[in-house]
Every structure is written in C-alpha cells, then in structure tokens.
Amino acid sequence: MHATQNLSDFIEATFSSRSENEALARVIVSAFAARLDPTLEELDDVRTAVSEAVTNAIVHGYRGGLGQVHMRCELQQRTLTIAVEDEGVGIADVEQAMQPLYTSRPEEERSGMGFTMMQAFMDKLSVESKPGCGTKVVMCKSFRVPQDDATNPEPDSSGQTGGHEEP
C-alpha cells in the first residue's frame, strides 16, 4: 500500500456532459460538504454555484454534444475549493461572458446569470479559458465555524454578564 503523503481531503469526479449530471454534481458536492456541518444557506450556495458551473460546461463548453466534465472538490480547514473543467469550445472573451445577463445562446432562454450567481454565492471565482481548449472554473468558499449550542451559551469569563461579584 502507498503511504498517503500530505493528502488534503478531496474528491474528484469525471462524468459525461449529459444534462442529467447537473443534479449528480450537486449531490456530490452536498455530500462532500456535509462534513463541514454547513448551514442550509451555505449548502444552497455551493449547490447553486456547482450547478451553474457544470451547466456552463455542458451547455456552452460542449454545446450539448458529448464530452467530459471534471469536478474536483478539495477541503483545507474550512475552505472548500471546487474546480469544474471541460475540454470544450472555450470562451474567447471571459470578461464579457461574466457580465450579468450576457448569454451566448439567447434562443435557449438562458438568463445569463450563471457567472453572477457563482460570484455571489462563493467567496472567490476565477475563470481560465482558451478558445478550442476548454474552460476551467475555480471557486472557493469558507464555511462558518458551527456554534456549539446557541440556546445554552458558555458562561462568559470576561465578567460582562453580571451576576459575578468578584472584581
């Protein structure tokens, strides 16, 4: 057996660019993020961001044709980094593609809000793309540290709670 050398906590999945796999990608990231004991809102955020990134790969990267989508989720402390990559047509003008309401396929009734939602729901977003070579989207999110028990707070040792007579 190989020794694991400094391996971070991660999962990698490669799947075909079928639209059914948008839901699969959400399930994978939800299950992986569950170990962070996330809030429902945090979970919704990453599920939505992943859904947008994978949909972009399928709809724009491969134009509905068949190809491979690679997703890697990696955890460092409480920061989750998600990379979604395709080997599709790529994006000539990334800045333009990231504008709210921009869509390269208006006939398909897309809202053009995909990148805007990834930006809003994650802390960081970067997009690398080269026409003819594909697109890689990397996004990070730091999860809050879960509160112990909000209904039964720890006694405050700073002396601000009152009730303690000692100086």
Add this chain to the structure above:
Amino acid sequence: MDVKCRKIGRCLVVTLSGEMDHHSASAARRQIDGAFHAEGAQHIIFDCHPLAFMDSAGLGLVMGRYRTAASLGGKVALACVSRQLDRIFTMAGIYRIVQKAPSVEAAVQLLEGGHA
C-alpha cells in the same frame, strides 16, 4: 422535477416541485406553455412552495413565461418563495417585472384585482 398546472380565474397556477435546473427546465417550459395556451389563461402564478432547488435556469424559465404572458397583456406572480429562491430572484432583479405573494390565493388577488 414535477410540474402541475391548474386554472383559477384567468390565472394558470403552476406548482413546481423538486429541483429546477437546465436539465429539467426544458420539459417544464413545454408543459407550462402547452397548458397556458390550452387553458386560455392570461396570467401565470408560480407556486414555489414544493420547489427544493432552483438555479439560473429557473430565472430563464420565469423570464420567458413573463414574456409569454405579457404579450397577451398578462402578468406573472411568484407565490411561496423560499429564502434561497428569494435571494436568486432579488439578485436577478426579477421583482421589477413579476410580483411576489405569500400564497397562491394572495397571488390570484394580486393579478385578478377587483374583477375576478
């Protein structure tokens, strides 16, 4: 995802359940447009109560149905919007074109006005 349509007054009430993404949106779109025309409705109400997830594909669907209804002088309302959905709708500025209501009944009131 599951789509159910019924008519109340001149409103087509579309109940969305499950997860709305790019994959499920195209079938939902066909079903809603089919029912809208078959029922001869004027307005569209989306009952989002059982909708567990929605991404920007749902925005595209709502915006497209707004155009369909508006072309016939109709309006669109969103009923029972969860917190996650509300964040997405707000971000997209969708409340500039469609109204939000706490229930389907309130949405019907809103769209039908005094003359039901």
